[in-house]
Amino acid sequence: MNAALESLRGQFARRGGALPGNASIGEKRKRAFEEFIARGLPTTAEEDWKYTSLAALEEQSLALPEAVDVATAMAAVERYAVEGLDGPRLVFVNGELIPPACQLDGIEGLEMTSLGYALEQGPGAETLDQVVDIDRYRFARLNTALFIDGAHLRVARDTVIEKPVYLLFITLGDDTPRLIQPRVLIEAERGAKMTVIEHFCGEGPAALVNTVTEVLAQPASELTHYRIQEQADTHTHIASLNARVARDARVVCHNIDFGGALVRNDVHARLVESGAHVELNGLYFTTGRGHVDNHTRIDHLAAHTTSREDYRGVLDGRSRAVFNGRVLVAEDAQKIEAHQSNNNLLLSRDCEIDTKPELEIYADDVICSHGATVGQLDETALFYLRSRGLDAETARGLLTFAFAEAVIMRLGIEALQSRLSRTVIGRLPDSDRLREFT
Amino acid sequence: MLKITDLHASVDGTEILKGLNLEIRAGEVHAIMGPNGSGKSTLAQVLAGRDSYEVTSGSVEYKGLDLLALAPEARAREGVFLAFQYPVEIPGVNNVYMLKAALNAMRKHRDEPELDSYAFMKLIREKMKLMQMDASFLNRGVNEGFSGGEKKRNEILQMAVLEPTLALLDETDSGLDIDALKVVAEGVNSLRSPERAIVMVTHYQRLLDYIVPDQVHVLSGGRIVKSGDRTLALELEERGYDWLAEAVGA
Ligand SMILES: Nc1ncnc2c1ncn2[C@@H]1O[C@H](COP(=O)(O)OP(=O)(O)OP(=O)(O)O)[C@@H](O)[C@H]1O
Ligand SMILES: [Mg+2]
Numbered sequence: 126m127n128a129a130l131e132s133l134r135g136q137f138a139r140r141g142g143a144l145p146g147n148a149s150i151g152e153k154r155k156r157a158f159e160e161f162i163a164r165g166l167p168t169t170a171e172e173d174w175k176y177t178s179l180a181a182l183e184e185q186s187l188a189l190p191e192a193v194d195v196a197t198a199m200a201a202v203e204r205y206a207v208e209g210l211d212g213p214r215l216v217f218v219n220g221e222l223i224p225p226a227c228q229l230d231g232i233e234g235l236e237m238t239s240l241g242y243a244l245e246q247g248p249g250a251e252t253l254d255q256v257v258d259i260d261r262y263r264f265a266r267l268n269t270a271l272f273i274d275g276a277h278l279r280v281a282r283d284t285v286i287e288k289p290v291y292l293l294f295i296t297l298g299d300d301t302p303r304l305i306q307p308r309v310l311i312e313a314e315r316g317a318k319m320t321v322i323e324h325f326c327g328e329g330p331a332a333l334v335n336t337v338t339e340v341l342a343q344p345a346s347e348l349t350h351y352r353i354q355e356q357a358d359t360h361t362h363i364a365s366l367n368a369r370v371a372r373d374a375r376v377v378c379h380n381i382d383f384g385g386a387l388v389r390n391d392v393h394a395r396l397v398e399s400g401a402h403v404e405l406n407g408l409y410f411t412t413g414r415g416h417v418d419n420h421t422r423i424d425h426l427a428a429h430t431t432s433r434e435d436y437r438g439v440l441d442g443r444s445r446a447v448f449n450g451r452v453l454v455a456e457d458a459q460k461i462e463a464h465q466s467n468n469n470l471l472l473s474r475d476c477e478i479d480t481k482p483e484l485e486i487y488a489d490d491v492i493c494s495h496g497a498t499v500g501q502l503d504e505t506a507l508f509y510l511r512s513r514g515l516d517a518e519t520a521r522g523l524l525t526f527a528f529a530e531a532v533i534m535r536l537g538i539e540a541l542q543s544r545l546s547r548t549v550i551g552r553l554p555d556s557d558r559l560r561e562f563t
Numbered sequence: 564m565l566k567i568t569d570l571h572a573s574v575d576g577t578e579i580l581k582g583l584n585l586e587i588r589a590g591e592v593h594a595i596m597g598p599n600g601s602g603k604s605t606l607a608q609v610l611a612g613r614d615s616y617e618v619t620s621g622s623v624e625y626k627g628l629d630l631l632a633l634a635p636e637a638r639a640r641e642g643v644f645l646a647f648q649y650p651v652e653i654p655g656v657n658n659v660y661m662l663k664a665a666l667n668a669m670r671k672h673r674d675e676p677e678l679d680s681y682a683f684m685k686l687i688r689e690k691m692k693l694m695q696m697d698a699s700f701l702n703r704g705v706n707e708g709f710s711g712g713e714k715k716r717n718e719i720l721q722m723a724v725l726e727p728t729l730a731l732l733d734e735t736d737s738g739l740d741i742d743a744l745k746v747v748a749e750g751v752n753s754l755r756s757p758e759r760a761i762v763m764v765t766h767y768q769r770l771l772d773y774i775v776p777d778q779v780h781v782l783s784g785g786r787i788v789k790s791g792d793r794t795l796a797l798e799l800e801e802r803g804y805d806w807l808a809e810a811v812g813a
Contacts, residue, residue, distance in 0.1 A: 504615065509651040512611045513665040513721065514639035527655025561660060
């Protein structure tokens with residue numbers, strides 16, 4: 126058994142009994158942990174993990190987090206919180222809720238609590254593990270076994286929550302690598318509408334963030350979900366977003382990865398009734414030796430369901446990215462429409478991208494499209510800008526910015542857009558000039 | 564101002580320009596006509612510095628400089644401007660900012676102070692009025708979603724702002740309605756001055772009614788096969804190009 130599993134065993138034995146949840150949750154945790162240990166960490170021998178090696182993680186001795194003092198936590202919030210989001214907010218530092226940083230003023234129709242609190246009260250437990258395909262997503266099992274806290278959100282029937290709900294997860298690494306495991310449960314009841322931002326950032330030495338989100342989108346509901354990941358280049362980040370989309374419901378997910386040493390991001394959307402729609406937008410900008418692996422699965426399980434997926438990547442340095450987009454159309458799921466695209470821009474010779482669509486179609490009356498590109502900047506556009514007097518470096522920077530900006534523009538929340546645009550610009554050569562363009 | 568001597572250029576191993584000679588003095592307006600595929604755009608792009616064309620021999624002297632030795636941006640800063648036959652759409656790069664960056668790059672090169680946003684907007688509004696362009700174009704991406712004619716107008720707007728010394732207009736008149744043609748011609752004429760030269764590639768004599776050239780050249784088979792005054796354009800309109808090919812034996 127490797128160091129990581131060994132250490133987790135010790136942690137579970139020592140702290141497993143004191144984790145939130147009643148006896149039945151305790152049972153669930155125990156089973157999940159045993160199954161996780163029995164199967165171990167994924168290896169590159171498995172198709173789903175072919176390009177992403179966890180060898181470095183295996184060597185780490187992980188520990189559950191210790192409490193961070195409030196002053197340190199509040200200072201971190203000050204550093205990382207997105208400015209201009211003034212709606213409901215929950216903040217966690219190293220997995221622990223920081224009440225003075227939260228904004229919980231009652232909003233009619235929105236049930237919003239920390240998951241720990243929800244579990245104490247009872248009801249939050251019902252949706253736990255109900256959406257995620259626990260057999261497939263092994264890290265979700267680890268999360269179930271050892272999560273400490275997270276968020277529980279429910280919007281009441283036909284209620285529209287205007288302001289985005291902001292969930293901020295800050296990871297402060299220390300000498301011992303910590304296992305930070307947010308768990309987020311979201312339910313939009315029939316006809317409800319809301320926006321949730323999950324924002325991951327942090328600093329310091331190595332840490333493992335393993336986060337799981339479960340989304341229940343009831344009929345005719347609308348959920349827009351953001352996962353913005355800007356962690357330190359020492360951190361490992363593993364995420365899974367699992368959504369069950371019912372009749373005429375719409376789920377839109379934005380996945381932005383700008384940080385992390387090793388990132389694995391799974392999205393699994395199941396369109397279970399007719400009229401269900403899912404949209405996935407992704408942007409990853411990898412630098413240094415960063416590694417970002419996006420795996421998406423969209424299951425069209427009913428007729429008249431639609432999906433649209435557009436991931437873009439900018440790779441620099443010696444970084445690596447993986448995109449695997451799987452679309453499944455079940456046997457009786459006629460008249461579905463699924464479009465997928467993945468475009469990548471390579472800024473250096475030493476970076477690498479592996480992109481692969483996987484279509485598995487068992488129905489015959491479907492419209493599916495997919496396309497992937499890997500390349501350099503458009504030579505004609507580059508020449509056009511240079512012929513107007515812009516130097517080559519600025520022209521390249523501008524075109525790279527424009528490529529990423531196409532995804533950022535779709536975010537629809539200005540506070541996020543301007544922050545992310547600034548990050549992109551900051552990473553490009555000649556950023557001072559480029560700043561004038563936004 | 565511009566002296567092209569025995570210019571040979573090829574693309575992907577195919578020779579397109581085959582010993583082209585042309586001389587243009589400051590203050591002059593030249594028109595270049597010629598059949599499709601004869602190399603007119605190639606000439607314009609080679610002069611602007613497109614590196615997908617390989618110059619295999621010959622020389623181009625511009626204001627005493629070896630033009631071919633300069634990067635495209637250096638040529639632009641020395642006052643060379645190419646209005647593209649097919650202007651490029653660049654979504655995400657804002658029209659105004661691109662133009663402001665372009666103008667300031669030139670000003671910096673000439674040791675003039677850069678224009679701030681206020682001064683620049685004042686200038687561009689003035690030029691847009693001249694081009695009869697709607698202010699909404701300002702906030703769009705470069706040529707993004709512009710109609711064919713709007714793209715051509717945008718090229719001339721850029722020219723009007725950048726005030727080049729040598730303007731190369733590659734079929735700027737194609738795709739313009741008659742009113743737009745007049746507006747574009749006005750824009751070009753307002754740029755005419757003793758220090759500047761203008762080269763217009765066109766298929767239509769009509770343009771030359773509005774912008775009267777000093778000389779007309781026929782480019783065919785990668786060479787200038789005939790030059791004359793503006794009556795040559797009228798003759799071409801009547802007779803086409805075949806008689807020239809026969810006369811030259813090309
Ligand atoms: N990449 C290429 N490989 C081979 N031939 C090319 C390539 N690009 C252009 N050409 C050829 O070069 C020739 C000259 O093209 P050019 O665009 O200069 O013509 P033109 O005179 O501007 O024509 P038009 O009046 O239609 O605009 C054409 O025959 C064209 O097909
Ligand atoms: Mg042409």
